[in-house]
Amino acid sequence: MTAPLTTLPDPELIDLDRQLRSSLPLSYAAAIDPGTADVALVAGSAQWPLRVAGLLGDGIARAVVIDPRPADPESVRALAADEDAIVLSEPLASHPAVSAIADALGGTDTLVLSSSEIRPAADQVFDQIRLLRALGVSDVRPLDVLVNGESILVTLGGARADVAVRVRLSAATTRAGRPRHQVRAYGAAVVVSADLPGPQTARSATVTTSSPTGILAVTAPLETAHRVTLRRVRRGDVASDLEGFATDVALFSDLL
Amino acid sequence: MTAAPPPSPSASPGPAPIGIGFVGAGPVTQAIHLPTLARLSEHFHVAAVADIDPEVAASVARRAGARVATDLDDLLVDPGVEVVAICTPPALHADQVIAAMEAGKKAVFCEKPLATSAEEAERIAEAAERTGVPLLVGTMHAFDPGWQAVLPVVEELAGTAHTVRSSIVLPFNDRFEDAATEVVRRPPAAAPTEMDDAMRAAVMSMAVLALAVHDLPLVRRFLPDGVATEVVSAHVLSPFGYAISAACGGRAVDLFGHMNAQGEHRWELEAISADMTLHLEFTPSFVHAGSAVATVTGPDGVATVHGPFDHNGYEGEWRVIRDIVRGDPRAMPALASLRADLAFIVDLASDSVGALTKEDA
Numbered sequence A: 001m002t003a004p005l006t007t008l009p010d011p012e013l014i015d016l017d018r019q020l021r022s023s024l025p026l027s028y029a030a031a032i033d034p035g036t037a038d039v040a041l042v043a044g045s046a047q048w049p050l051r052v053a054g055l056l057g058d059g060i061a062r063a064v065v066i067d068p069r070p071a072d073p074e075s076v077r078a079l080a081a082d083e084d085a086i087v088l089s090e091p092l093a094s095h096p097a098v099s100a101i102a103d104a105l106g107g108t109d110t111l112v113l114s115s116s117e118i119r120p121a122a123d124q125v126f127d128q129i130r131l132l133r134a135l136g137v138s139d140v141r142p143l144d145v146l147v148n149g150e151s152i153l154v155t156l157g158g159a160r161a162d163v164a165v166r167v168r169l170s171a172a173t174t175r176a177g178r179p180r181h182q183v184r185a186y187g188a189a190v191v192v193s194a195d196l197p198g199p200q201t202a203r204s205a206t207v208t209t210s211s212p213t214g215i216l217a218v219t220a221p222l223e224t225a226h227r228v229t230l231r232r233v234r235r236g237d238v239a240s241d242l243e244g245f246a247t248d249v250a251l252f253s254d255l256l
Numbered sequence B: 001m002t003a004a005p006p007p008s009p010s011a012s013p014g015p016a017p018i019g020i021g022f023v024g025a026g027p028v029t030q031a032i033h034l035p036t037l038a039r040l041s042e043h044f045h046v047a048a049v050a051d052i053d054p055e056v057a058a059s060v061a062r063r064a065g066a067r068v069a070t071d072l073d074d075l076l077v078d079p080g081v082e083v084v085a086i087c088t089p090p091a092l093h094a095d096q097v098i099a100a101m102e103a104g105k106k107a108v109f110c111e112k113p114l115a116t117s118a119e120e121a122e123r124i125a126e127a128a129e130r131t132g133v134p135l136l137v138g139t140m141h142a143f144d145p146g147w148q149a150v151l152p153v154v155e156e157l158a159g160t161a162h163t164v165r166s167s168i169v170l171p172f173n174d175r176f177e178d179a180a181t182e183v184v185r186r187p188p189a190a191a192p193t194e195m196d197d198a199m200r201a202a203v204m205s206m207a208v209l210a211l212a213v214h215d216l217p218l219v220r221r222f223l224p225d226g227v228a229t230e231v232v233s234a235h236v237l238s239p240f241g242y243a244i245s246a247a248c249g250g251r252a253v254d255l256f257g258h259m260n261a262q263g264e265h266r267w268e269l270e271a272i273s274a275d276m277t278l279h280l281e282f283t284p285s286f287v288h289a290g291s292a293v294a295t296v297t298g299p300d301g302v303a304t305v306h307g308p309f310d311h312n313g314y315e316g317e318w319r320v321i322r323d324i325v326r327g328d329p330r331a332m333p334a335l336a337s338l339r340a341d342l343a344f345i346v347d348l349a350s351d352s353v354g355a356l357t358k359e360d361a
Helices: A011-023 A048-057 A073-077 A080-085 A098-104 A121-134 A225-235 A242-255 B027-039 B054-064 B072-076 B090-102 B118-131 B145-149 B151-160 B173-180 B197-214 B216-220 B313-325 B335-355
Strands: A005-009 A028-030 A039-043 A062-066 A086-089 A108-117 A138-148 A151-160 A163-173 A180-187 A191-196 A206-211 A214-219 B018-023 B044-050 B083-086 B107-110 B135-137 B163-171 B230-237 B240-248 B251-260 B266-272 B277-282 B293-297 B303-306
Touching (some): A005 A011, A011 A028, A039 A048, A048 A062, A048 A080, A073 A242, A098 A180, A098 A206, A098 A214, A108 A121, A108 B163, A108 B240, A121 A138, A121 A163, A138 B230, A138 B251, A151 B251, A163 B163, B018 B027, B018 B072, B018 B313, B027 B054, B027 B173, B083 B090, B090 B118, B107 B313, B118 B335, B145 B151, B145 B277, B151 B277, B197 B216, B197 B230, B197 B335, B216 B335, B240 B335
Parallel strands (some): A005 A028, A039 A062, A062 A086, B018 B044, B018 B083, B083 B107, B107 B135
Antiparallel strands (some): A191 A206, A206 A214, B266 B277
């Protein structure tokens, strides 16, 4: 059994760090000496690329950016040389159900991502854009957008596995209930659906695929997005696409 | 003329069942209305059936214990036909509804869409006002007990909602038609044609008037009166569907519909405000699977669930017809509301066609 990796969280991530380490006690431990920490947990608020660059320059082996928000694309691209040391952990794109959803999307050409929660609609739309990339949608271009204070509706064109897809993003701000993030995909003879919870809960998501022959349901592990990320970091099998992140920021800026 | 209605299955004496005359005996009549009326047999009997296909008319009339009518005029002069149910292709609705109202029937029921153009909508509204004959449109969700149970919440959200979402995802009709009944002679499916601009426009118009229409009167309840709805974008989806973004009085309106060859259905309407969400999940068309389930959620996370109730909106709309004919003035849909619904639907269809772009190629 190898020694746990040590973590150094940003101040606003202390509670999250404690929660994650308590559920992965053999994999992670608190860094006693900040200078020798193995993994920095970086808050994804504005200017996070600069913070990451500074940490890596100070000798941190790996930086995990928790919930990275849109940042200057060039500052993101400037981190490309250190891409192997940087991990993005995102509320939707890193959810454990994403791989099952992506596997189920064959035969679909219309995607609808619909969210409602307390965060501003723009924040929700950015997470949806990132989820699109995680689901393998590329060449995304805006077709139209409706911004209405607490609500945003977006239509995008894109491609997935050489199939043209139409994407609909819908985000609404509300204090009512818990966060809801619906993923729906449609094709001539298939419907895929999944409801993703927010990153604060390990509530499971079931990916349902309906076709003329019946229904297939796959339940994702009961695990939060950030815990999934830390386990992958421990295994060394996480790769970040910073160029993709920069591209998504540019798309988001074009839309809003 | 029509034979006397069959004796009521109920032992208790009550008013004689109301005679219904159907013009149009296709899958909607066969799968929806006849089974619904059979559930309400103490209140209704099918007096006459007319269809452009005489064999279909004969078959449907036989199963309903009704006579075969030659055409609409035959129904209109039959005193045994107290209520005319118009279930013909949409292009025929306006003229047939007006004729039925001018014939002085006790009520007229018309399947959606009631009108396909602003001109038709105005003619119908004028005739309704002139004749005073009650007119009820088959937008069954408006009569769904799940929706009816949350009308006070709807009234509150009408003033506070900032987002309204309608999502209708269904298999093609034949799947649920066959689950509801044994259909006699389904109309042939249209042959695939090239999706040029004209076809896209036709598909978008049909998508709004035949699919989105089910929930547009409900959507309109959350929008401010007297404020025009602006269609920001409209897209035709394959194999059949639509994605429409619209804005009205500070509300964002998200309309989505998709029909395909798989088996699942997901029919949802949602209104969202800063502090409350109302979510309705409806049962599919044709089958009698009970009412919608309405969930109201507040900022404390507490969700109140209404339904499912035993009967659905199809039965709900016929119960309203029963109440109208029996003389309950409260049951009669307000003409102003009917006009507003009509205008909203027709304008949305027209504006959505206008919003189509080359991107849909």
